[in-house]
Amino acid sequence: MSTLTPPSPIDEQRARIRSTLADASRLLLCLDFDGTLAPIVEEPDEATPTTANENALATLTSDPAVSTAIISGRALTDVRGRVDGPKMYAGNHGLELARRGSVAVHPVANKRASQVERVCETLETALESVPNYRIENKRLTGTVHVRSVPDDARPFVRRQTHAVVDQVGGDALEVSTGKRIYEIGPSIPWGKGNAVALIAADMPPDTVPIYIGDDVTDESAFRTVESDGIGVRVGGDEPSAASCRIDSPEAVARLLEWLGSVGIDALERGEPELRSISTRSVTDGSLSTATRSS
Template sequence: MSPTTPPRPIDEHRDRIRSRLASASRLLLCLDFDGTLAPIVDDPDAAAPTPENEAAVASLATEPAVSTAIVSGRALADVRDRIDGPKTYAGNHGLELSRHGSVTVHPVARQRMSRLEAVCETLETVLEPIPNCRIENKRLTGTVHVRSVPASVRSVVRRQTHAVVDRLGDGSLEVSTGKRIFEIGPSVSWDKGDAVALIASEMPSETVPIYIGDDVTDESAFRTVEPDGIGIRVSGDEPSAASYRVDSPTAVATVLNWLDSVGVDLLES
């Protein structure tokens, strides 16, 4: 799909997904966490996958023809503690990757950790007067949470965040926008899409990749899997590189259960 085209309701196009699975021998299933497996909540520390999603991921992870991966903006250690089953986890938007029993970290991101820490510490002070504004230092990236910040002062948070990053980052850090968050990370050409591409590169050629995510940061992953694979956007019908959409994490569980009960059997043996 073109990034300027709204994704289509998945239930209206299930035949296309059946056909794509039937032409493949393996499935690579990559999943975002917040807003996808877990509902968005005001307190990020309280986020948890729905029981239905947790059970579906665990079941799919046992299927011999399925490879599962979590690809999240959360720190690797954080997201691994929140969902079990997959053998592959990508944290901090792909800057850290756990697979084959080891963890790799993007070398540039590692080099800029001290600068990121200085930015987060400064933002803690600068944004302290803003009600409900929270700064999260994830070692390789940082997040300014504004979901519970009054709408009238979110623009102040945005300006102050950019100002601090510009002053202390000295061109080595950048700010991006997500769903009521501002993400701070190293200025490197690496994102979720690159992490998914790296994971997919180790799969057999007959593998169909599926990526499910809900935010702007997931668009690079949609572009990676489309058009040969399947991108599914969660919530909203805004333009996306994903072909299909579902309404909520509850609907994600329906898709995962369908893959587990029907989709896996469609794969060529």
């Protein structure tokens, strides 16, 4: 296993990105939502993408050489209601995948949803003495938000979360850590990277994938795209599987605008008739429920 290194600033990588796009005829652009298209806010229900990101994403989505997807830790119905335009969405860290007019749900996660619900209900009682905590039941997963919890109370929240998950879920559930959150989900080898891999497998072979995200849960997606494409981490210079970094959702908008002009121009689109055939092959083919494996 290779050692992770800090990703390079995006300005140092633009020539490489342009060269990678020049060797392709299509772009698959996958984006996280919170902290990427939308700034992180105290109240998760108030998160909205910036206007600049909405406009730049709409421009890219309308281009026939671009396929766009949102890959979020939010529930699928939640994230689909917050950003419009892309034809593909993955919710609950890839456990739900919407494409080609249908939704596939990981069957093991579906079976363990009742345990997630019991964990969330139990935690509401276990954490009732903690100020400003918030528990979000997303059916397939749950999130304990501690962004507004006093610093000295967060260790208690962490211990209680792990204790309740162990008590209710046993080996069926696990806890992972994100940016001021604790994620509760099925203990199965599945994440955002798996959803990206399924989407990418549906693309023509000369498609370059780009993934943009800001959290620990995005690392599996970075690993998925970096072999053939580009991973872009939003945030600091912590070691990451992504090769590039930018510092904020505002910088995401500037990158999307660059991709919508310089990046798209670099694509080798081929003859118009052939390009039309390639586009139809991506949007009209049949899709099996690829999330049947456990």
